Amino acid sequence: MFAVTFARYGDPSVLEVTELPEPHAGPGQVRIAVRTAAVNPFDCKVRAGYMKDFVPIDFPSVPGLEAAGVVDEVGEGVTGVSVGDQVFGLGRATWAQYAVLDHVAAKPAVLGWPEVGGLAVAAETAQRSLDALGAGPGQTLLIDGAAGGVGSAAAQFARAAGLTVIGTASEANHAYLRTLGVLPTLYGSGLAGRVAELAPNGVDLALDTAGKGSVPDLVAITGSPDAVLSIADFNAGRHGVRTTSQASAFGALAKAASLAEAGEFTLRVDSVYPLEGAARAHQRSESGHPAGKVVLSVREE
Numbered sequence: 001m002f003a004v005t006f007a008r009y010g011d012p013s014v015l016e017v018t019e020l021p022e023p024h025a026g027p028g029q030v031r032i033a034v035r036t037a038a039v040n041p042f043d044c045k046v047r048a049g050y051m052k053d054f055v056p057i058d059f060p061s062v063p064g065l066e067a068a069g070v071v072d073e074v075g076e077g078v079t080g081v082s083v084g085d086q087v088f089g090l091g092r093a094t095w096a097q098y099a100v101l102d103h104v105a106a107k108p109a110v111l112g113w114p115e116v117g118g119l120a121v122a123a124e125t126a127q128r129s130l131d132a133l134g135a136g137p138g139q140t141l142l143i144d145g146a147a148g149g150v151g152s153a154a155a156q157f158a159r160a161a162g163l164t165v166i167g168t169a170s171e172a173n174h175a176y177l178r179t180l181g182v183l184p185t186l187y188g189s190g191l192a193g194r195v196a197e198l199a200p201n202g203v204d205l206a207l208d209t210a211g212k213g214s215v216p217d218l219v220a221i222t223g224s225p226d227a228v229l230s231i232a233d234f235n236a237g238r239h240g241v242r243t244t245s246q247a248s249a250f251g252a253l254a255k256a257a258s259l260a261e262a263g264e265f266t267l268r269v270d271s272v273y274p275l276e277g278a279a280r281a282h283q284r285s286e287s288g289h290p291a292g293k294v295v296l297s298v299r300e301e
């Protein structure tokens with residue numbers, strides 16, 4: 001099969017399309033013929049070598065944590081999934097014609113292949129973050145980086161759960177945030193003042209999905225480090241703030257699919273690249289401001 005690989009750490013130009021043996025589904029896994037996969041900032045950090053002390057890899061390495069496609073192998077012990085099902089989910093080495101996934105959910109008919117290719121990581125991370133914060137109905141949540149993949153998923157889960165959501169984004173994304181029922185504001189200097197105007201009764205919880213150094217401000221805004229969580233700032237602990245990195249909220253995949261069917265969840269797609277466009281896809285994600293998920297289209301049917 002063809003896959004995107006990199007044989008050394010470096011800039012996006014190290015990505016190339018090469019031929020590799022097909023993987024097969026082990027116990028508890030399914031294999032899919034991949035239609036779409038998405039870029040996550042993690043993929044770029046691994047490729048650049050920033051994660052080499054924490055995430056050891058063998059070269060050549062295939063990027064990708066998520067994909068969507070059609071099941072063509074079902075591993076031992078897997079129930080509720082059959083060959084031919086259209087699914088999306090979480091795995092490793094997903095930037096390939098075939099990928100093995102550990103957690104899947106049925107593709108909602110209302111979302112296209114580009115949308116579902118980038119749904120799993122955003123949904124799982126968002127739900128795990130809200131669970132860790134103990135988010136509940138009636139609370140006010142501030143999300144720093146609310147227009148991103150994880151931020152927009154967290155905003156929609158939180159809105160569906162009955163929270164008021166204030167979200168930071170650049171001006172160009174404020175109209176988008178309003179469509180999600182989020183009160184938009186700019187990130188950066190002066191955040192506390194802007195948030196106080198939007199939430200005169202205060203903010204209960206804050207989620208940092210941007211990792212741009214806002215953690216001390218978020219502690220000041222909520223009044224407690226326990227009310228703040230970061231998924232992207234691993235210096236957050238210096239301020240007594242928790243981080244999370246281990247996937248665990250796998251029920252979020254089916255939840256996102258069912259909210260999508262109900263018209264309460266969408267995922268923006270910034271751009272779609274062919275397998276040969278992997279380097280450009282990484283560059284686009286690394287701009288830090290894609291207007292939605294950056295997606296790889298692996299096969300048309």
Ligand SMILES: NC(=O)c1ccc[n+]([C@@H]2O[C@H](COP(=O)([O-])OP(=O)(O)OC[C@H]3O[C@@H](n4cnc5c(N)ncnc54)[C@H](OP(=O)(O)O)[C@@H]3O)[C@@H](O)[C@H]2O)c1
Pocket residue numbers: 040041042121125144145146147148149150151168169170171173187188209210211212230231232244245246247285288289290292293
């Ligand atoms: N810990 C985990 O388990 C986990 C899981 C998934 C992702 N992550 C990490 O979480 C981060 C976000 O991932 P993602 O997939 O959501 O990324 P993404 O889709 O690329 O979104 C990034 C967002 O950051 C916003 N942003 C840029 N500069 C900002 C700033 N100075 N302040 C606040 N927001 C800013 C951008 O908004 P504008 O375009 O409006 O500027 C954009 O919407 C990445 O670092 C990723 O590695 C961690």
